Amino acid sequence: MADKKARLTVDGLEGEIELPVYSGTEGPDVIDVRPLTGQGLFTYDPGFVSTAACESKLTYIDGEKGILLHGGYPIEQLAQHSDYLEVCYLLLNGELPTPEQKEKFNNTVTNHTMVHEQLSQFFKGFRRDAHPMAIMCGVVGALSAFYHDSLDINDAHHREVCAYRLIAKMPTLAAMCYKYSIGQPFMYPQNELSYAENFLRMMFGTPCGDYKVSPTLARAMDKIFILHADHEQNASTSTVRLAGSSGANPFACIAAGIAALWGPAHGGANEAVLVMLNEIGDEANIPEFIDRAKDPEDPFRLMGFGHRVYRNFDPRAKVMKKTCDEVLAELGIENDPLLKIAKRLEQIALEDDYFVQRKLYPNVDFYSGIILKAIGIPTNMFTVIFALSRTIGWISHWNEFHSSPNKIGRPRQLYTGPKLRDYPTK
Numbered sequence: 001m002a003d004k005k006a007r008l009t010v011d012g013l014e015g016e017i018e019l020p021v022y023s024g025t026e027g028p029d030v031i032d033v034r035p036l037t038g039q040g041l042f043t044y045d046p047g048f049v050s051t052a053a054c055e056s057k058l059t060y061i062d063g064e065k066g067i068l069l070h071g072g073y074p075i076e077q078l079a080q081h082s083d084y085l086e087v088c089y090l091l092l093n094g095e096l097p098t099p100e101q102k103e104k105f106n107n108t109v110t111n112h113t114m115v116h117e118q119l120s121q122f123f124k125g126f127r128r129d130a131h132p133m134a135i136m137c138g139v140v141g142a143l144s145a146f147y148h149d150s151l152d153i154n155d156a157h158h159r160e161v162c163a164y165r166l167i168a169k170m171p172t173l174a175a176m177c178y179k180y181s182i183g184q185p186f187m188y189p190q191n192e193l194s195y196a197e198n199f200l201r202m203m204f205g206t207p208c209g210d211y212k213v214s215p216t217l218a219r220a221m222d223k224i225f226i227l228h229a230d231h232e233q234n235a236s237t238s239t240v241r242l243a244g245s246s247g248a249n250p251f252a253c254i255a256a257g258i259a260a261l262w263g264p265a266h267g268g269a270n271e272a273v274l275v276m277l278n279e280i281g282d283e284a285n286i287p288e289f290i291d292r293a294k295d296p297e298d299p300f301r302l303m304g305f306g307h308r309v310y311r312n313f314d315p316r317a318k319v320m321k322k323t324c325d326e327v328l329a330e331l332g333i334e335n336d337p338l339l340k341i342a343k344r345l346e347q348i349a350l351e352d353d354y355f356v357q358r359k360l361y362p363n364v365d366f367y368s369g370i371i372l373k374a375i376g377i378p379t380n381m382f383t384v385i386f387a388l389s390r391t392i393g394w395i396s397h398w399n400e401f402h403s404s405p406n407k408i409g410r411p412r413q414l415y416t417g418p419k420l421r422d423y424p425t426k
């Protein structure tokens with residue numbers, strides 16, 4: 001119910017238009033602009049810079065203060081005290097699980113980690129050097145060809161089964177992408193391992209012998225999963241919601257999210273950061289790249305910097321930077337040359353007026369690539385890790401959308417093309 005009103009006067013229109021204003025539990029009030037259509041008006045907001053596309057209870061970001069909450073819990077506390085599957089439960093159910101609920105949830109996920117044996121045939125159709133995100137778009141979309149038993153989007157139980165299947169199978173499919181690219185056999189999940197341990201073993205283990213997962217790397221991997229879990233209505237999540245609004249099945253919607261995430265302006269940035277750091281190569285070359293990033297004529301941007309919402313530090317980047325130091329110290333590679341370039345780049349950029357005025361701070365992608373590289377993940381798998389982690393956010397938003405009355409998403413436009421005209425007849 002609107003507790004406030006906005007009043008709009010428009011040149012050429014009689015009187016004023018009254019628009020309801022709603023307040024959330026946190027964040028800016030929103031003006032309900034739906035009555036404008038009746039007045040023959042649309043709002044205009046390319047890139048949705050100031051548009052609230054929906055109501056949601058899952059995640060809240062305060063861009064000015066650098067705050068990120070899942071179910072009201074700060075990301076720093078979840079990264080320190082929780083684990084990824086517990087955060088999955090929180091996003092799907094709105095509350096942290098009791099110990100019994102957590103055990104049941106973990107067991108259900110664990111027992112869904114295998115994929116249909118025929119899915120492995122799909123990989124054989126790809127070139128070995130295919131980008132793993134291209135393969136993920138394909139095989140995740142293909143899951144809808146295997147799971148016809150739970151595709152009724154209006155059935156809450158079917159939606160829950162899809163969520164379990166996707167959370168459970170993404171690590172298996174991600175590891176299969178990597179194994180396929182290096183010509184090694186696929187590894188089956190092991191039910192006695194934790195989510196992150198299972199993933200790392202499927203990535204780096206072989207059938208030729210036991211593979212012991214380092215607890216440090218497993219903990220770092222789980223933390224990376226948590227830090228990428230959800231982030232309000234970002235481009236890929238908005239894509240999943242829009243695809244879901246047409247009634248498309250959840251696997252197709254998640255495949256659409258994977259495609260949207262792949263772009264270097266979004267989830268593809270973590271791979272692009274490593275490419276950029278390698279291109280910089282030496283701290284002495286940093287000024288040249290800073291100048292290029294500032295040059296409006298040069299399309300080059302400092303990958304891992306800037307954010308549509310954060311006008312302060314991305315809280316995830318702070319946790320990621322701390323984890324980076326811990327992991328590299330544990331591995332005895334604290335002098336990683338790329339980390340040194342990254343830290344120097346961050347220091348210079350944060351003192352430079354261009355970045356300070358535009359409030360361009362390091363985002364989640366700036367340090368994640370360095371940790372992933374230290375864990376042994378190849379650069380072209382970085383965005384796959386992001387997609388794996390974000391699956392819970394995507395499916396939670398998709399589920400939230402279908403849990404209440406909804407409409408197909410259908411934005412309008414400002415048309416500036418040719419007026420009506422007749423086809424020239426001879």
Ligand code: SDX
Pocket residue numbers: 230231233234235264265266267269293294296300301302303304305306307308309358360363364365
């Ligand atoms: C993610 O939305 C989410 O929540 C995303 C995400 C999630 O968890 O889902 O947080 C994950 O996508 C993080 C962002 C990863 N992308 C990158 O690191 C790529 C580099 N960053 C930029 O492409 C950019 O900062 C964006 C895309 C992230 C944000 O773009 P906006 O909000 O559209 O900002 P803008 O392009 O309008 O930039 C404002 C100004 C411009 O200069 P002026 O026109 O004012 O002169 O800042 C400049 C831009 O040119 N600018 C940069 C820059 N980012 C913005 N200049 C140099 N380097 C950069 N990185």
